Amino acid sequence: MATQATFRIWRGDPSGGKFQDFVTPVDEGMVVLDAVHRVQAEQAPDLAVRWNCKAGKCGSCSAEINGMPKLMCMTRLSNLNLEMPVIIEPMHAFPVIRDLVTDVSWNFEVKKTIRKFKPRSPDAPDGAWRMQQADVERVQEFRKCIECFLCQDVCHVLRDHHKQDEFIGPRYLVYAAALEMHPLDTEDRVSDLKKKHNIGYCNITTCCRQVCPESITITENAIIPLKERVVDRFFDPLKQLFNII
Numbered sequence: 224m225a226t227q228a229t230f231r232i233w234r235g236d237p238s239g240g241k242f243q244d245f246v247t248p249v250d251e252g253m254v255v256l257d258a259v260h261r262v263q264a265e266q267a268p269d270l271a272v273r274w275n276c277k278a279g280k281c282g283s284c285s286a287e288i289n290g291m292p293k294l295m296c297m298t299r300l301s302n303l304n305l306e307m308p309v310i311i312e313p314m315h316a317f318p319v320i321r322d323l324v325t326d327v328s329w330n331f332e333v334k335k336t337i338r339k340f341k342p343r344s345p346d347a348p349d350g351a352w353r354m355q356q357a358d359v360e361r362v363q364e365f366r367k368c369i370e371c372f373l374c375q376d377v378c379h380v381l382r383d384h385h386k387q388d389e390f391i392g393p394r395y396l397v398y399a400a401a402l403e404m405h406p407l408d409t410e411d412r413v414s415d416l417k418k419k420h421n422i423g424y425c426n427i428t429t430c431c432r433q434v435c436p437e438s439i440t441i442t443e444n445a446i447i448p449l450k451e452r453v454v455d456r457f458f459d460p461l462k463q464l465f466n467i468i
């Protein structure tokens with residue numbers, strides 16, 4: 224492994240910015256976040272970077288590394304070509320606050336627009352619910368989400384078409400799927416998914432699934448089943464006929 228590398232880091236704020244090169248020593252086992260911290264400690268003490276756990280679990284250190292949305296703390300230098308500058312940028316889908324830090328608060332507002340969990344009455348007099356293990360396992364995958372928003376960042380509907388006012392994005396389609404498929408939930412979100420959350424904008428490119436650090440099968444296990452529910456409700460000709468009769 225190389226003993227030093229160049230890190231081309233975006234520096235700036237909402238008014239604009241540019242890339243700045245930092246050459247710094249690198250050691251075996253380092254991840255990109257280590258290198259950014261070394262640059263911050265030795266060359267640029269005002270470099271803004273958000274992080275928390277350094278273990279791939281808090282979802283804070285999301286950025287774009289060589290053009291790919293990634294967690295800085297989970298991207299090993301040994302997996303990058305250190306003969307070229309390592310390009311580190313803030314996520315493109317969200318407004319920059321400073322340097323590598325973006326304002327992801329839009330996501331928390333979106334979450335509030337999704338109908339909440341509404342459990343059925345308890346099955347037993349002691350207030351307990353009974354659930355089939357298979358039903359529990361189906362939604363378990365969705366609960367691994369660390370809200371890193373890398374899937375939101377890569378989604379072209381948000382990133383390129385800026386449909387933030389209309390489309391909730393893959394993270395919140397996963398959230399809606401976790402609620403819709405929950406064995407105890409009685410709420411109905413199908414109409415909202417079509418009319419308010421505009422699931423139809425998703426054309427199942429699977430880009431979101433490919434960048435998810437938790438390997439959640441976003442498109443196949445969350446989005447497609449939700450789309451099927453929408454199609455069944457609004458576009459099934461037999462159901463349409465039944466409704467007319």
Ligand code: SF4
Pocket residue numbers: 377378379380392393424425426427428429430431432442446
């Ligand atoms: S599959 Fe759908 S939600 Fe995921 S990135 Fe593509 S368009 Fe966006």
Ligand code: SF4
Pocket residue numbers: 367368369370371372373374375393394397434435436437438439441
């Ligand atoms: S679904 Fe995956 S990529 Fe999207 S926010 Fe959750 S953990 Fe991150």
Ligand code: FES
Pocket residue numbers: 274275276277278279280281282283284285294295296297
């Ligand atoms: S610092 Fe927590 S996920 Fe990277």
